[in-house]
Amino acid sequence: MTEFSRIEKFIQSYADNISKVLGLDVTILDEQGIRVSGTGYYSDLIGLPAPEGSFFRMILQTGQPGMIFDMKKNDSQCMNCKFLQQCRELATIGFPVHKREKTVGVIGIIGFSPEQKEKMLHHSEKWMPFLQHTSSLIEHKLLELDAEREKGCNIQEEMPQAVVKPVYFAQLIGADTGLRDVIAKAKKVAGSISTVLLRGESGTGKELLAKAIHSEGPRSRQPFVAINCAAIPETLLESELFGYEGGAFTGSRREGKPGKFELAHKGTIFLDEVGDIPLSLQPKLLRVLQEKTVERVGGVKTLEIDVRVIAATHKDLESMVKEGTFREDLYYRLNVIPLRLKPLRERREDIPLYLQHFLHRYGTLLQKGRLELDASLVHRLAAYDWPGNIRQLENAVEYMVNMADGSLIDHESLPEYLLAEEATGRADEAGAGLEQLLADYERSVLKKYLASSAYRQDKAAIASELQISLSTLYRKMEKYNLDI
Numbered sequence: 306m307t308e309f310s311r312i313e314k315f316i317q318s319y320a321d322n323i324s325k326v327l328g329l330d331v332t333i334l335d336e337q338g339i340r341v342s343g344t345g346y347y348s349d350l351i352g353l354p355a356p357e358g359s360f361f362r363m364i365l366q367t368g369q370p371g372m373i374f375d376m377k378k379n380d381s382q383c384m385n386c387k388f389l390q391q392c393r394e395l396a397t398i399g400f401p402v403h404k405r406e407k408t409v410g411v412i413g414i415i416g417f418s419p420e421q422k423e424k425m426l427h428h429s430e431k432w433m434p435f436l437q438h439t440s441s442l443i444e445h446k447l448l449e450l451d452a453e454r455e456k457g458c459n460i461q462e463e464m465p466q467a468v469v470k471p472v473y474f475a476q477l478i479g480a481d482t483g484l485r486d487v488i489a490k491a492k493k494v495a496g497s498i499s500t501v502l503l504r505g506e507s508g509t510g511k512e513l514l515a516k517a518i519h520s521e522g523p524r525s526r527q528p529f530v531a532i533n534c535a536a537i538p539e540t541l542l543e544s545e546l547f548g549y550e551g552g553a554f555t556g557s558r559r560e561g562k563p564g565k566f567e568l569a570h571k572g573t574i575f576l577d578e579v580g581d582i583p584l585s586l587q588p589k590l591l592r593v594l595q596e597k598t599v600e601r602v603g604g605v606k607t608l609e610i611d612v613r614v615i616a617a618t619h620k621d622l623e624s625m626v627k628e629g630t631f632r633e634d635l636y637y638r639l640n641v642i643p644l645r646l647k648p649l650r651e652r653r654e655d656i657p658l659y660l661q662h663f664l665h666r667y668g669t670l671l672q673k674g675r676l677e678l679d680a681s682l683v684h685r686l687a688a689y690d691w692p693g694n695i696r697q698l699e700n701a702v703e704y705m706v707n708m709a710d711g712s713l714i715d716h717e718s719l720p721e722y723l724l725a726e727e728a729t730g731r732a733d734e735a736g737a738g739l740e741q742l743l744a745d746y747e748r749s750v751l752k753k754y755l756a757s758s759a760y761r762q763d764k765a766a767i768a769s770e771l772q773i774s775l776s777t778l779y780r781k782m783e784k785y786n787l788d789i
C-alpha cells in the first residue's frame with residue numbers, strides 16, 4: 306500500500322475539483338507512478354502505471370514542477386516515453402507532491418484540444434500557486450494520517466468500505482444507438498430513487514452501468530453494496546440480504562450481523578441475478594422493497610432503511626412469472642425502470658471500438674508499448690459472436706497483448722478457442738479446403754505450445770502433451786517452418 310492509496314477518495318475529490326475549476330483533465334500519480342485518480346480520459350486508467358520514461362515519472366525523480374507544450378519536439382522531456390507515438394496529449398503540466406521533502410506523487414493537468422492547450426499556455430504561471438496549495442493539502446492529509454497512526458488509532462480513511470471506485474457514464478464505451486439510448490435513460494434516472502431493472506446477457510455491462518447510475522447520482526458518497534443472488538446458497542441468502550440477530554441459528558455470531566440492505570443504508574443496493582432469488586424468499590424481499598424496513602433473521606426490531614435498488618438479471622422474468630417461478634408482484638415492483646443492454650453480436654460495429662479500448666488499456670498495463678491489431682483480424686473478430694460479450698472480448702485482448710511478440714498483433718496471438726473459430730470462419734468465407742484449414746490450425750497449435758513459457762521449448766513435454774511422438778513433432782515443425 307502506498308501513501309496515496311490510504312487517501313484515495315480524498316485525492317479523487319481533489320482531482321474532480323481541479324478538473325471542474327480548470328476545465329481540463331487531471332490525473333494524480335503515487336510515488337510508484339501508479340494513477341490513483343483521474344478524470345475524463347484518465348478515469349479509465351486508474352490503477353494502471355504511467356508509461357516508463359514519461360514526463361510524470363521524470364517529475365517523480367526530480368521533484369520539480371514542469372510543463373510541456375510540444376511533446377514531440379526533439380528536446381521534449383517526453384522523448385524517452387514508451388507511449389510517445391500514440392500519445393494524444395497536446396499540453397501537460399506536472400506538479401510534485403512532497404511529504405517531508407520526499408516526492409511522493411505528481412498532480413498532472415492535461416489538455417487534449419488546441420483550445421485547452423491555448424488556455425494552458427496563457428494561464429499556467431497563474432495556476433502554479435493553486436497547484437502548490439493543492440499539493441500542500443495532500444501533504445497535510447498524509448501527515449495527519451501518520452499522526453493518527455502514531456497515536457494508535459487505526460484510521461484507514463473516512464470512506465466506508467462499501468464505497469466503490471466511481472464509474473462515470475463517460476467510461477461506458479459504444480456508439481450503437483440502442484446503447485447510447487440506454488445510457489441516456491440511465492443518466493436521466495441517476496438522480497431518482499426509483500428502482501432500475503437491468504436486463505442483458507452475462508458480460509454486457511450491467512454492473513458497470515449500475516455503478517455509473519450510483520456514482521453520478523446524489524448517493525455517490527454513500528455505499529454501493531452488490532450481492533449476487535445466484536452465487537449464495539439458498540440457506541444463507543436470507544441472512545446475507547437481511548442480516549441476523551445474535552443466536553439466530555447454530556453457528557451464528559453472538560453479536561449478530563447486518564445484512565446487505567442495512568449496509569447499503571443511504572446508498573444503493575445492487576441485486577445481481579435477481580431472477581435467481583428462490584420463491585421462498587421473494588415475499589420477504591417484496592416486503593422490504595415496499596415498506597422500506599428490514600427485520601433481521603431471528604430479530605424482533607424493525608429497522609428503517611433508505612436504499613436505492615438496482616436489480617439485474619439475464620433471465621426471462623416474464624416467462625418465469627408465467628411458469629410461476631417468479632412472483633408477479635415482485636416483478637412489477639422491480640420493473641419500474643427497465644433498461645436492456647444488447648449483446649455484442651447485435652451491435653457488431655462497436656467491436657472495433659472495444660478492441661481498441663482494451664488494447665490501449667492492457668498495452669499500458671503490461672507496458673508493451675504501441676500495439677496494433679492486424680486489419681483482417683479486426684474484421685474476423687467483428688464477425689465472431691462473443692457469447693461472453695464484453696467480458697470475453699476484454700479477456701481475449703488481454704491474452705493477445707500478453708502473447709504479442711512485436712507491435713502488430715495478428716491471428717497467431719489469438720486464444721485457442723478463437724483460432725478454431727477462425728478456421729471455421731475461413732472455410733465459410735474463402736472456400737479454403739478442409740486440409741488447408743486443418744493444417745492452419747495444426748500450425749497455430751504447435752506454435753502456441755512452442756512459445757509457451759510453461760514448456761520452455763521442452764519438445765519431449767510438448768510431444769507428450771499433444772500425444773504424438775517426438776519425431777512426429779520435429780517433422781511437423783519442419784513442415785510448418787517453425788524454429789527447431
Ligand SMILES: Nc1ncnc2c1ncn2[C@@H]1O[C@H](COP(=O)(O)OP(=O)(O)OP(=O)(O)O)[C@@H](O)[C@H]1O
Nearest residue numbers: 476477478479506507508509510511512513695696
Ligand atoms: N460499455 C462498456 N464500456 C467499457 N467496458 C465495458 C462496457 N460494458 C462492460 N464493460 C466491461 O466488461 C466487463 C463485464 O461487465 P459487467 O461485469 O458490468 O457485466 P455484467 O452484465 O454485469 O455481467 P454478469 O451478468 O456476468 O455479472 C467489465 O470488465 C466491464 O468493465
